Amino acid sequence: MIMKLSNKFSLAALTVASVLLAACQAPSSVLTFAPHAPNTTLNVSNQNAVVAVVTKDERSQKQVSSYVRDGALFPLTASPExxxxxxxVMQQNLNSKGFRLGSANAANTHMLVSVKDFYAKVEEGNLRHKINSKIQLQIHVQGVKGNFTKSIGTTRTDEGAFTVSNEDIQKALDAALKxxxxxxxADQDIGNAIRQYSN
Structure with a gap:
């Protein structure tokens, strides 16, 4: 009788502990990104250019999204930054096309990649949610013979049922990043500018 009672208490305590632990676990506030590298064609004539790449995050806020749950704001950040x-992405792109990468002192061309937008805005209703994702880059190429600037970006809208989850936001931003x-x-203008202005 004592053994059965002890087992019941142990089972009840384990159940209560499991419920409390599950309630305390909040979803992660970090979204992890691992962008793919599409196939491209190596051009050996590009090896005359040595490019130094610098990327700056010029967004006004470091979060990549946020949503409200039970009256509390849940901001999300990116990993890596x-x-x-x-x-x-840019270094792999240039390298795969045959451009050489170098330090600022060794380069004959400099590239500044400015991140202007990388954010998923969440709108939630009672039965549906909408995620508006926007990524915007400004790419500036400067060589001894001149300079060139181009913007590359995307906007997209994803919708789903019920409340939004981190997975929904991750999926939307992954698609925009892709x-x-x-x-x-796919861009040819940046490579042409590097070749034109590097020598």
């Missing part, structure tokens, strides 16, 4: 994401990365890799 947004400037690191686009530094890696669009921008594809745009960077």
């Amino acid at each position: 947004v400037d690191t994401i686009f530094q890696q 669009d921008v990365v594809n745009g960077i890799y």
Whole structure:
């Protein structure tokens, strides 16, 4: 009888502890990004240009999204940081096309990638939510013979049922990021400017 009573108390205590632990666990406030690298064609004539790439996050806020749950604001940030994401993307893009990467002192061309927007705005109703994602970059190329500036970006809207989740926001920003990365890799104007102004 004592053994059965002890087992019941143990089971009840375990159940209560599990419920309390689950209630205390909040969703992560960090969204993780790992952009893909599309296939591209290596052009050996691009190896005459040595490019130094600098990326700056010029957004007014460091969050990539936020939403309200039970009256509390939940801001979300990116990992890696947004400037690191686009530094890696641009360097991989240039390298895959045959451009050499170098330090500022060794380069004959300098590139500044300015992140103007990287945010998912969340709108929630009773039965549906809407996520408006916007990513906007300004890319400035400067060489000894001149300079060139181009903007690359995307906006998209995703909708879903009921309340929004971190996974919904992650999926929306991942899709927007994929669009921008594809745009960077498909772009010919930046490569042409590097070749034109580097020598």
